[in-house]
Amino acid sequence: LSECIFYFPKIEDCSFVDCNLYATNFNGSQIKDCKFKGRVDSPWFKGYPVNVHTSLLGFFNRINPKDFPNRMENVDFSEADLIGVNFTHGIDLSHCIFPHDESKYILVKDLRSVYTKAKEVIDTEWFGEDKRKGLGFVEKIFFNTDHQDQQMDLIDKSFLVDGGKDQEFGDRLFNLIREINLHMRIVAQ
Numbered sequence: 001l002s003e004c005i006f007y008f009p010k011i012e013d014c015s016f017v018d019c020n021l022y023a024t025n026f027n028g029s030q031i032k033d034c035k036f037k038g039r040v041d042s043p044w045f046k047g048y049p050v051n052v053h054t055s056l057l058g059f060f061n062r063i064n065p066k067d068f069p070n071r072m073e074n075v076d077f078s079e080a081d082l083i084g085v086n087f088t089h090g091i092d093l094s095h096c097i098f099p100h101d102e103s104k105y106i107l108v109k110d111l112r113s114v115y116t117k118a119k120e121v122i123d124t125e126w127f128g129e130d131k132r133k134g135l136g137f138v139e140k141i142f143f144n145t146d147h148q149d150q151q152m153d154l155i156d157k158s159f160l161v162d163g164g165k166d167q168e169f170g171d172r173l174f175n176l177i178r179e180i181n182l183h184m185r186i187v188a189q
Contacts, residue, residue, distance in 0.1 A: 002024065004024055005051060006025065009029055010030045011032070013034070015035045016038065020041075021041060022042060023139055025043070027044065027049050028046045028047065029045075030068065031072040032074060033073065033074040034074075034076070035079070038080060038081065038160070042084040045070065045087050045088075048068055050089055071092060072091060072093060075097070077099065079099070085154060085156065087153055087154060090150050093150075104158070105154060106181055108152060109185060111152065112143075118134075121176060134161055134176075142177075157170060157174045
């Protein structure tokens with residue numbers, strides 16, 4: 001699947017094996033009991049359908065997209081190569097299985113706390129272009145308005161280092177978020 005969009009179908013008991021997904025907008029697809037194995041590059045998974053017509057001329061077929069949540073029940077990404085995956089719009093990732101490679105991925109479990117602390121550190125301890133880019137990533141990508149209604153998110157390092165073009169900055173931001181996330185988990189226990 002490449003550069004395609006779903007509206008909000010039910011996708012159940014599916015295995016995407018040896019997949020090569022690119023820029024696929026799953027939108028608010030209701031995904032349950034599915035496995036992704038292979039390359040999953042730049043897709044969107046949303047907590048409810050966003051790209052949907054709520055009514056025709058304001059009169060017919062009125063729907064509330066939030067009545068069709070994507071609960072992401074038993075969705076297994078453990079054997080997927082996740083690159084730039086975008087989880088937004090209140091999506092619940094607590095029933096998903098992600099790769100266990102801490103050198104490549106961070107499962108942020110408390111977005112608000114982690115990103116508030118990250119902004120604080122970047123604002124007070126970073127300088128110049130790194131500070132500008134770091135604050136931009138946190139405010140405009142990781143914790144923009146599309147992410148503020150959810151508890152968890154996944155960050156992949158490859159997105160931050162831009163295929164190796166920005167390795168030093170990407171490593172620095174990835175390590176900062178990983179350390180804050182780990183600290184927040186320890187404090188919560």
